[in-house]
Amino acid sequence: MPDESLGGWNASARVYINFQDAGDPNRTILLDPVMLRLCGKVAGLRVLDLGCGEGRFSRMLAERGAYCAGIDVTREMCVTARERDASANLYAISDAATLPFADASFDLVVSYITLVDIPDYRAAILECARVLRPGGTVVVANIGFGSAQPSGVFGWIRGDDGKRQYYPIDNYGTEHAETLEWAGIRIKNYHRPLANYMRAYLDAGLTLRVFEEPIPETDAYRDDPYMEDWYRLPLFTVMRWHKPPA
Ligand SMILES: C[S@@+](CC[C@H](N)C(=O)[O-])C[C@H]1O[C@@H](n2cnc3c(N)ncnc32)[C@H](O)[C@@H]1O
Incomplete structure (x- = not known):
């Protein structure tokens, strides 16, 4: 598949992995605790990690006793995930839209x-x-709503003093793609209104059990110049959906 149809991920995979290896507080501090809490006790569970990247969350779940299959459309992500994982986890190159697994796996x-x-x-x-x-x-x-940034904008608008002023949003109501560039990474992201995501899960027959827009549970980062924005706007949504019993 040409890289353009993969959203640029093949060309950016190595730089993205190096960027993540430097540590991403959005994950380690903000999202990991919520994600692990919502996953619950995973020991013995068969888990699919959709778009697993270099396998970080699959490894975290394996440490907690889960058996993970990570799929990702980007070859380098899957190869790196395999190299980094000493557990029984499996990794496969696959498009999330056509999964190579049987029903109810x-x-x-x-x-x-x-x-x-x-x-x-x-x-x-x-x-x-x-x-x-x-x-x-x-x-x-x-x-969350932060994927609806105007073309060419990435993140907050800052004043001359470097402080965050506001987070620009535009065209929230229409689905559209944007090419994002930062730290040598160049990938395509897709914005969809939250209502469209919710409708897609409901149309798939799933039931919403938990909906969160996480902000840190402590005040410890309020004065941190990198993380103070977490308290001003929740940039992520985290949800738990259930498939009804047969
Ligand atoms: C922002 S990264 C997140 C990776 C990982 N989940 C993590 O938290 O580090 C998004 C991942 O989605 C993958 N991806 C993009 N399009 C995909 C598709 N159609 N099917 C499966 N994976 C895809 C990319 O290759 C990339 O690894």
Whole structure:
């Protein structure tokens, strides 16, 4: 598949992995605690990690006793995930919209900041519901309204003193793609109104159990110049959906 149709991920994979290896507080401090709490006790569960990247969250779940299958459309992500993982986890190159698994193969599906990267999100959500067993759970973290930034803007608008002033949003109500560039990474992200994501999960027959817009649970980072923005705007949504029992 040409890289353009993969959203630029092949060309950016190595730089993205190095960037993540430097540590991403959005994950380690803000999202990991919520994601792990919503996944619950995972020991012995069969877990699908949709858009697993270099496998970080799959490894965290394996440390807690889960058996993970990580899929990602980007070869370098899967190869690196395999190299870094000493557990029994499996990794496969696959498009989230056409999963290579039988119906009802998993107890839990996780999607960790991946939906914004997937072109056909409705097909991916239908696939998640299909491969989940009745009574199983989907836990998803995604970029919230912040994916609707005007073209060419990335993050906050800052004053001359470097302080954050506001976070620009435009065209929230229409689905559209934007090319994002930062730290040598160049990828495509897709914005969809939250209502469209919710409708896709409901149309897949899933039931919403938990909805959160996480902010840190402590005040410890309020004065931190990198993290104070967490208290001003929740940039992520985290949800738990259930597939009704048969
Ligand atoms: C922002 S990264 C997140 C990776 C990982 N979940 C994490 O938290 O580190 C998004 C990932 O989605 C993958 N991706 C993009 N389009 C995809 C698709 N159609 N199917 C499966 N994975 C896809 C990319 O290759 C990339 O690894």
